[in-house]
Amino acid sequence: MASATEPHAGPVRLSDEQRRALRDFWEVYDANYDSVWGALRRKYEEGGADGAAIEEQARTTRPLRTAAVCEGNWQPFVDYLKSLGVLYAENDIPFTRWFEFVGVFRAELGPRLYTAYGGDPARYQRSVAGMNLFVDLSMAAIGEAYVERKQAIIYRQRADLEESERRFRDLFENANDAVYTLTREGVVTSMNRAAEEITGFTRAEALGRNVAEWIAPEHLERSLNMLRRKLAGDERTRYELDVVRKDGRRITLEVSSRLITRDGQPAGIQGVARDITARKEAEAAIRALSTPVLQVSDHLLIVPLIGAVDSARARQLTVQLLAAIRERRARAVVVDITGVVAVDADVANHILQTIAACRLLGAEVVITGVSRQIAQTLVESGVDLRGLSVMGDLRSGIEACQALLRTPAPGKGVPLAPPSRMAKSGRTRTRTVAR
Numbered sequence: 559m560a561s562a563t564e565p566h567a568g569p570v571r572l573s574d575e576q577r578r579a580l581r582d583f584w585e586v587y588d589a590n591y592d593s594v595w596g597a598l599r600r601k602y603e604e605g606g607a608d609g610a611a612i613e614e615q616a617r618t619t620r621p622l623r624t625a626a627v628c629e630g631n632w633q634p635f636v637d638y639l640k641s642l643g644v645l646y647a648e649n650d651i652p653f654t655r656w657f658e659f660v661g662v663f664r665a666e667l668g669p670r671l672y673t674a675y676g677g678d679p680a681r682y683q684r685s686v687a688g689m690n691l692f693v694d695l696s697m698a699a700i701g702e703a704y705v706e707r708k709q710a711i712i713y714r715q716r717a718d719l720e721e722s723e724r725r726f727r728d729l730f731e732n733a734n735d736a737v738y739t740l741t742r743e744g745v746v747t748s749m750n751r752a753a754e755e756i757t758g759f760t761r762a763e764a765l766g767r768n769v770a771e772w773i774a775p776e777h778l779e780r781s782l783n784m785l786r787r788k789l790a791g792d793e794r795t796r797y798e799l800d801v802v803r804k805d806g807r808r809i810t811l812e813v814s815s816r817l818i819t820r821d822g823q824p825a826g827i828q829g830v831a832r833d834i835t836a837r838k839e840a841e842a843a844i845r846a847l848s849t850p851v852l853q854v855s856d857h858l859l860i861v862p863l864i865g866a867v868d869s870a871r872a873r874q875l876t877v878q879l880l881a882a883i884r885e886r887r888a889r890a891v892v893v894d895i896t897g898v899v900a901v902d903a904d905v906a907n908h909i910l911q912t913i914a915a916c917r918l919l920g921a922e923v924v925i926t927g928v929s930r931q932i933a934q935t936l937v938e939s940g941v942d943l944r945g946l947s948v949m950g951d952l953r954s955g956i957e958a959c960q961a962l963l964r965t966p967a968p969g970k971g972v973p974l975a976p977p978s979r980m981a982k983s984g985r986t987r988t989r990t991v992a993r
Contacts, residue, residue, distance in 0.1 A: 576691055583667075586667065595616045642700055647704045740827040746768075756833050757803055758805050773802075788815070794816045799813050810838045811832065814829065859890070864898070867895075872905045876912040889963060906936055910941070928948055
């Protein structure tokens with residue numbers, strides 16, 4: 559005698575009564591397969607899905623459903639359902655969408671079951687039970703896979719978040735620059751180890767205090783202006799600021815800060831500050847030094863410029879260079895700017911005016927060592943480059959000027975050698991801007 563429940567291939571165990579119920583349901587479902595899936599397709603398309611792709615997928619998997627219900631071979635069909643659950647979970651599709659489709663499925667198939675078996679109440683009830691069993695088995699397989707994959711995704715995201723937080727903490731603590739957060743009013747809410755070292759205050763001493771206490775008085779308005787700019791919409795502000803350390807020593811910080819928002823409203827400030835005191839002192843020392851004017855040979859001078867060149871240093875160059883030309887009766891000058899960090903339009907115009915003044919004293923000037931950045935700045939700023947003679951490097955400039963000095967000087971204003979002659983004497987290509 560057959561057992562009330564018999565194992566079938568795969569994960570589903572059904573009783574004889576359940577198998578009969580499924581077969582009664584399947585006879586009607588299979589006969590109306592296209593019309594039922596037409597209704598499901600419309601429901602898919604209402605949700606923005608590709609209905610044609612869904613219907614094609616249903617047709618290709620129809621043999622799996624048939625094998626499960628009619629032959630008891632449930633494993634391939636269950637595997638397919640689980641793949642759908644995984645797909646929904648990975649694409650963040652709400653599981654409730656399946657209940658919507660189940661509602662459409664039952665609404666389409668229920669009347670057809672009644673039409674087929676209404677004359678036999680017992681069989682009709684059995685077919686309805688078979689439909690519900692089919693839905694329950696399908697939803698169980700999909701739901702199990704959906705939940706498992708969602709849990710795996712959540713665990714992975716949590717692990718990724720924890721790892722990201724750990725890396726941020728390491729970066730925050732071990733950064734060479736000071737990293738800090740403030741309230742909108744400027745009260746310190748967090749700071750890293752570098753901020754302690756730069757300011758001299760421990761976190762315990764700094765937290766809850768307003769940074770205005772440490773900002774140099776003459777720089778306080780600048781700090782407030784940067785805050786106003788951020789509140790007005792500037793994504794990030796970058797500026798220099800003098801602050802007073804705990805030990806009373808004044809230092810200069812280069813600050814980059816941005817606004818922190820919460821629910822679209824300003825909530826605080828996040829900033830990074832670098833101690834540039836040593837750099838500023840070095841730049842000041844360079845500017846304080848007199849620009850060297852070196853005499854290489856009779857009538858030939860070299861002016862090596864190093865570091866930042868601002869308007870004040872450009873004026874200093876003019877005074878010293880004109881004095882040296884008159885005193886040493888120079889006929890040629892090489893101004894080497896290989897070591898210059900940057901030149902703006904105002905400084906460039908001042909240097910060109912200096913070159914014109916040198917010519918009035920009978921000396922020609924060659925510029926060497928123009929970097930790509932400076933060349934781009936000069937071109938984009940619209941500076942009048944007529945009358946500017948340029949060589950690639952210092953050695954080429956010296957050789958070009960030496961060639962000039964071998965040319966007899968018939969009058970006071972002696973031109974440089976023609977470009978072709980200068981190019982032959984130099985090691986790099988000469989670029990002479992027509993005067």
